[in-house]
Amino acid sequence: MSEVIGRLDQAARAGWLYYIAGKTQDDIARTLNVSRPTAQRLVSLCRAEGLITFRINHSISECMNLAAALRERHGLVHCDVVPSDDSGETSAAGVAEATAIVIERMLHETGPLVIALGTGRSMRAAVARVAPTPRPLHRIVSLVGTISPDGSASRFNAPAHLAELTGAQHFPLPLPMHAPTVAQRDPLLALDAVRRVFAMAQRADAWFSGLSQFDEHGALYRDGFVSRDELLELIRLGAVGENLGWAFDAEGRILAEGPNARITSVPPSPGVDRPRICVAQGPEKVAALHAALKGRIVNGLVTDEATARALLAR
Numbered sequence: 001m002s003e004v005i006g007r008l009d010q011a012a013r014a015g016w017l018y019y020i021a022g023k024t025q026d027d028i029a030r031t032l033n034v035s036r037p038t039a040q041r042l043v044s045l046c047r048a049e050g051l052i053t054f055r056i057n058h059s060i061s062e063c064m065n066l067a068a069a070l071r072e073r074h075g076l077v078h079c080d081v082v083p084s085d086d087s088g089e090t091s092a093a094g095v096a097e098a099t100a101i102v103i104e105r106m107l108h109e110t111g112p113l114v115i116a117l118g119t120g121r122s123m124r125a126a127v128a129r130v131a132p133t134p135r136p137l138h139r140i141v142s143l144v145g146t147i148s149p150d151g152s153a154s155r156f157n158a159p160a161h162l163a164e165l166t167g168a169q170h171f172p173l174p175l176p177m178h179a180p181t182v183a184q185r186d187p188l189l190a191l192d193a194v195r196r197v198f199a200m201a202q203r204a205d206a207w208f209s210g211l212s213q214f215d216e217h218g219a220l221y222r223d224g225f226v227s228r229d230e231l232l233e234l235i236r237l238g239a240v241g242e243n244l245g246w247a248f249d250a251e252g253r254i255l256a257e258g259p260n261a262r263i264t265s266v267p268p269s270p271g272v273d274r275p276r277i278c279v280a281q282g283p284e285k286v287a288a289l290h291a292a293l294k295g296r297i298v299n300g301l302v303t304d305e306a307t308a309r310a311l312l313a314r
Helices: 002-020 025-032 036-048 060-074 088-107 121-128 158-166 182-189 192-202 228-236 258-262 283-294 305-313
Strands: 078-082 114-117 139-142 169-171 206-209 241-243 246-248 276-279 300-304
Touching: 002 025, 002 036, 002 060, 025 036, 060 078, 060 305, 078 088, 078 305, 088 114, 088 121, 088 206, 088 276, 088 300, 114 158, 114 192, 121 158, 121 206, 121 276, 139 158, 139 192, 158 169, 169 192, 182 192, 182 258, 228 258, 241 283, 246 258, 283 300, 283 305, 300 305
Parallel strands: 078 300, 114 139, 114 206, 139 169, 206 276, 276 300
Antiparallel strands: 241 246
């Protein structure tokens, strides 16, 4: 019985990718890690079993309901919720795939667009799934400095990779995420090249960024962008999460103290109408996501169903 349910679940995923996301059978084969004939059979099984008709009759329909509930509760301009299971890795892959679909749809706009991206594992995983699409008139803008505290380049430079895939002009932010001191931050931000990137980012048609919590497993601490003392200081100040490196509290208020006083990333713009889409999932990020949505730091979300339920339960 479990084998049959698993097969139907895989068929439903294939059907969602084919009928809803507009993916080809080759795309589905790569996403589900199966052969192309198997992908074709899964799509046929989905149709034959009535998992997708004019409405979705499998568990994915619950994902659509969750997305609608999140959009209504938080006034989101965009929300995608993907199926999740007991594997965090599977959920992360689904979120990355859904984000790639959103990015690809934007890339296919006829007019020139400005798309701004953060860095990090979630963004890099999403961009890695974007199909190469020549779009030389688009512009890709970095929202976060890509230089680590030790001077090395970030391994998760999603904007640069998206620019490679599209041939779009890339506008990097060649700065460390945090200046060594408050006094050194202002001259860095006053550089003409940096000011142009900030101005372009604020006018961008859409932002895509990740989000992390503040604890010993948080991305900024794990990747060395904040020290142990800085992490403890941020927690003492009430930080529950960060977006683009900017720490915020449980009410979604950007902190004025601590490492935020030295940060060089483009600041969030709470309350703007243009899409500010956050890509995040997992139980450890629920509190930070809830705060970011409450404070309108982001107005769009791509997540999985377990995280969506946890957010709605709050």
